[in-house]
Amino acid sequence: MAENFIPFSIPQIGQEEEKAVLNVLKSGWLTTGKIALEFEKEFAKKLNVPYALAVNSATSGLILALEACKIGPGDKVLTTPYTFISTATACLHLGADVEFADIEKDSYNICPEKIEEKLKNDSSIKAIIPVHIAGNICNMEKICAIAKKYEVYVIEDSAHAFPAKSKDGWAGTFGDVGVFSFYATKTITTAEGGMVVTSNDELAKRMTTMRLHGIDRPVWDRYTSKKASWEYDVIDAGFKFNMPDILAAIGIEQLKKADIFLEQRKKIVEKYNKEFSKYDYFILPPDSDGNAWHLYLLGLNLSKISITRNEFAQFLQDKGIGISMHFIPHYKFSIFKHRTDFNEINFPNTEEHFQRTISLPLWPGMTDEMIKIVTDNVIELGIKYGKGN
Numbered sequence: 001m002a003e004n005f006i007p008f009s010i011p012q013i014g015q016e017e018e019k020a021v022l023n024v025l026k027s028g029w030l031t032t033g034k035i036a037l038e039f040e041k042e043f044a045k046k047l048n049v050p051y052a053l054a055v056n057s058a059t060s061g062l063i064l065a066l067e068a069c070k071i072g073p074g075d076k077v078l079t080t081p082y083t084f085i086s087t088a089t090a091c092l093h094l095g096a097d098v099e100f101a102d103i104e105k106d107s108y109n110i111c112p113e114k115i116e117e118k119l120k121n122d123s124s125i126k127a128i129i130p131v132h133i134a135g136n137i138c139n140m141e142k143i144c145a146i147a148k149k150y151e152v153y154v155i156e157d158s159a160h161a162f163p164a165k166s167k168d169g170w171a172g173t174f175g176d177v178g179v180f181s182f183y184a185t186k187t188i189t190t191a192e193g194g195m196v197v198t199s200n201d202e203l204a205k206r207m208t209t210m211r212l213h214g215i216d217r218p219v220w221d222r223y224t225s226k227k228a229s230w231e232y233d234v235i236d237a238g239f240k241f242n243m244p245d246i247l248a249a250i251g252i253e254q255l256k257k258a259d260i261f262l263e264q265r266k267k268i269v270e271k272y273n274k275e276f277s278k279y280d281y282f283i284l285p286p287d288s289d290g291n292a293w294h295l296y297l298l299g300l301n302l303s304k305i306s307i308t309r310n311e312f313a314q315f316l317q318d319k320g321i322g323i324s325m326h327f328i329p330h331y332k333f334s335i336f337k338h339r340t341d342f343n344e345i346n347f348p349n350t351e352e353h354f355q356r357t358i359s360l361p362l363w364p365g366m367t368d369e370m371i372k373i374v375t376d377n378v379i380e381l382g383i384k385y386g387k388g389n
């Protein structure tokens with residue numbers, strides 16, 4: 001890393017996490033056990049849900065949720081083209097097809113009206129995956145009402161949305177299943193990992209079994225209960241999606257800090273917003289009630305700037321600012337080249353948003369000096385390449 005480089009994201013790992021991991025390393029039990037169970041219990045308590053299942057990634061969590069909802073060959077799943085690829089590939093792994101509905105112009109989240117349009121015309125759609133992009137909660141009241149009308153499952157891709165809580169509740173708890181990510185850049189991290197939450201007994205039971213080889217007994221129970229550990233049944237071809245205790249130990253400590261991290265993120269967002277709102281070169285990110293602020297998506301007002309988004313991004317990168325782009329719309333990927341209807345014309349809001357947006361560094365440990373360097377450089381570029389300047 002170059003000197004003075006401001007990274008896009010740095011995980012906030014302290015002595016608490018270090019100690020917790022060392023304790024697990026010394027404990028004689030490394031894989032899924034009582035620490036993972038404790039992490040699940042604490043996470044469920046925080047979101048006030050009956051079931052939280054720790055998994056090795058949100059991608060695994062999405063596959064697990066879809067499988068429990070009996071999504072398979074011949075079914076379709078509706079989601080947004082503006083998300084990370086695993087939202088869509090989770091469906092493909094189960095033999096289902098993917099359909100997309102465009103995003104709303106303002107929230108960048110999947111548009112409820114477009115969802116209804118698709119469901120009305122296609123009875124093979126069996127589930128919807130709304131994604132709370134950047135931590136900004138989707139219009140879940142409308143989405144859940146539409147899902148109920150057409151009798152389809154709702155799996156919330158909440159990879160960006162912990163801890164996002166609106167007046168109506170926690171992101172991840174509105175639909176049938178919510179899936180969170182603890183990847184290294186996320187709002188809390190276990191390096192790799194995720195959590196699946198649900199209030200549905202049947203779905204919870206199926207996901208618990210399928211998370212670990214389809215074995216009908218949890219591994220911890222096999223080694224602690226009086227019943228012999230080698231006695232178990234396998235009821236289906238399950239996955240290997242469990243979270244080991246080493247990672248769960250990090251998660252427990254991160255969970256305790258989640259609210260503090262969120263406050264710190266909000267302060268950075270306020271500072272960015274205050275500076276960028278002074279100029280019409282920029283479009284500020286949407287801010288809904290309860291945003292988790294995983295990402296700061298800065299829109300460039302391309303009618304006021306004479307360079308492209310990519311040039312703008314490169315200039316910032318050259319200045320030592322670690323920026324990113326979220327996300328390349330799915331219809332641009334070769335994996336969907338057989339779908340001629342997946343193109344920018346059919347998803348105009350996604351395309352417009354993608355063409356003009358960059359993600360700026362946003363992580364709790366950013367100093368005021370770093371924030372100022374970012375804002376100064378962004379504004380300097382805006383002024384330098386502003387049309388008419």
Ligand SMILES: Cc1ncc(COP(=O)(O)O)c(C=O)c1O
Pocket residue numbers: 056057058059060083084086087131157159160180181182183193194
């Ligand atoms: C919207 C979204 N969904 C799912 C995932 C997958 O998360 P994981 O890396 O934990 O599998 C990501 C990861 O970045 C994501 O951004």
